[in-house]
Every structure is written in C-alpha cells, then in structure tokens.
Amino acid sequence: MCVLSSGARGILLTRQSHSISTRHSNGETNLDQASRALREKYEFASWFYDILDYPWERQYRHWRPLLLQDLGGTVLEAGVGTGRNLRHYPRETQVTGIDLSPGMLSVAKKRSQQAVCDVTLLQHDATRMSEMPVCRFDWYIATFLYCVLPDDLQPLALSEMVRVLKPGGRFRILEIVYSKDPRLARRQQWLARLVETLYGARFDRHTLQLLQQNDEVKISATRFLKADTYLLIEGYKKKPTGEFLS
Numbered sequence: 310m311c312v313l314s315s316g317a318r319g320i321l322l323t324r325q326s327h328s329i330s331t332r333h334s335n336g337e338t339n340l341d342q343a344s345r346a347l348r349e350k351y352e353f354a355s356w357f358y359d360i361l362d363y364p365w366e367r368q369y370r371h372w373r374p375l376l377l378q379d380l381g382g383t384v385l386e387a388g389v390g391t392g393r394n395l396r397h398y399p400r401e402t403q404v405t406g407i408d409l410s411p412g413m414l415s416v417a418k419k420r421s422q423q424a425v426c427d428v429t430l431l432q433h434d435a436t437r438m439s440e441m442p443v444c445r446f447d448w449y450i451a452t453f454l455y456c457v458l459p460d461d462l463q464p465l466a467l468s469e470m471v472r473v474l475k476p477g478g479r480f481r482i483l484e485i486v487y488s489k490d491p492r493l494a495r496r497q498q499w500l501a502r503l504v505e506t507l508y509g510a511r512f513d514r515h516t517l518q519l520l521q522q523n524d525e526v527k528i529s530a531t532r533f534l535k536a537d538t539y540l541l542i543e544g545y546k547k548k549p550t551g552e553f554l555s
C-alpha cells in the first residue's frame with residue numbers, strides 16, 4: 310500500500326487492487342468505514358440471522374455438502390458466518406474460518422462442535438489478512454460473502470485470497486446475482502431492499518468480472534445452482550511459470 314498524499318485527508322492507493330480510498334480526519338479510510346459498518350450490521354444480525362435465513366437455508370443445506378465434500382488439506386473459509394458449512398468439511402481438512410463479526414463467530418463456535426475436521430475460528434477481515442502467511446491454504450471457500458462486500462472492498466478481498474492460496478490452490482465462491490429473466494429479477498429487486506438493509510447484500514456485484522480480469526487466477530468453471538441466480542465460481546491460483554523458478 311503506498312500513501313500518495315498526507316494531511317487530514319490523505320489518499321491511499323492499494324498497489325494490487327487500485328482501490329482508491331480517502332482518509333478521514335479520525336484516521337479511518339472509507340474502506341475502514343465500510344468494514345466497520347458491515348461488522349456492526351452483522352453484530353446486530355447475529356441475534357436473528359439463523360432464524361431469518363431459515364427459508365433460504367432449507368435450500369442451501371442441500372448445496373453445502375456438494376460444495377465441500379471433495380476438499381482436502383488446509384482450507385480458509387472467508388465470512389464463515391454462523392458456521393453453516395462447518396459440519397460438511399471432510400475429516401481430512403484443517404479449516405480456518407474467519408469473520409468480521411464476533412457475534413456471528415460465537416454462533417459458529419457452537420456449530421463447530423458438529424464438525425468432523427479441525428476447525429479454527431478467528432475474528433479477521435477477509436480484505437486485510439496481513440497476519441495470514443502467504444501461500445498458506447490449499448482451498449479458499451466463500452459462500453454469500455462477496456454479495457455482501459461493497460464494490461470497493463471486492464478487489465482487496467480477491468487479492469488477499471490470491472496471496473494466501475498456495476500456487477495451484479483452489480477456490481469456490483458462491484454468490485447471488487440478478488436473473489436475466491425480468492419477472493424473476495423484479496421479485497429479486499423487491500427482496501433486495503430488505504437484504505441490503507439487514508445484511509448489506511446486493512445482487513449486482515461484479516465478482517466474476519473481477520476474477521476474470523485477475524491474471525493470477527484461472528476460472529475453471531462457473532455454473533448456476535438454481536435458475537440463473539445462484540452462481541458458483543470455481544478456479545485456482547496459477548502456478549508461476551518455470552522460467553521464474555530457481
């Protein structure tokens with residue numbers, strides 16, 4: 310990260326993502342503010358998240374094992390939430406689940422007792438994982454995180470994903486996007502206002518396009534799990550080419 314100008318309102322330019330962020334007089338950048346706002350939202354939502362999400366979870370619970378059953382090795386789950394995925398990781402995985410919200414994590418901690426693998430839960434921001442070593446994980450999993458992350462934070466989260474994945478390490482990202490069917494899109498728009506207010510989630514993020522523009526990753530598959538709204542993006546971090554290896 311390099312500071313381009315100092316003073317009460319400096320401008321920060323992150324080298325990898327080119328996200329431009331303004332620094333406010335309290336020392337926070339607008340990216341800090343966006344993360345703090347999300348954390349506060351989910352601290353509140355953690356009281357009722359599982360109850361309110363139940364109608365959707367009835368669908369998701371059929372997908373979660375299918376997304377996770379073939380994983381092995383070290384796994385980072387970003388935005389682990391209340392830990393709905395935890396019991397579906399195979400025995401031979403070591404899972405680190407991170408989330409911004411201590412409230413969501415405390416529900417996840419209870420749920421981690423149902424897991425058959427090693428689980429470590431940490432309060433950590435997926436957009437700045439400086440304490441996580443480079444090339445640490447075989448897998449990166451995020452379900453319904455990127456629809457929540459504001460547009461400015463998306464490139465940061467993706468570049469952190471690339472940094473912590475081993476070369477050849479794989480990712481699966483499941484997101485909700487707007488349907489191209491106008492009738493379905495209208496129903497989604499109706500719901501969108503509620504989910505944005507409660508969860509900060511939007512269905513018009515550009516996660517797939519950002520991944521397509523990233524030279525360090527290869528998208529191996531994209532498919533919809535339901536209609537053209539639940540988008541699963543799979544890929545891996547490219548290995549360095551031979552001539553650069555010593």
Ligand SMILES: C[S@@+](CC[C@H](N)C(=O)[O-])C[C@H]1O[C@@H](n2cnc3c(N)ncnc32)[C@H](O)[C@@H]1O
Binds near residue numbers: 457
């Ligand atoms: C919609 S919930 C999804 C939870 C879970 N992945 C699931 O599939 O049920 C989004 C979660 O992402 C977390 N989150 C949002 N921004 C984050 C960030 N920058 N770093 C880590 N977690 C974040 C929220 O606190 C929340 O728990």
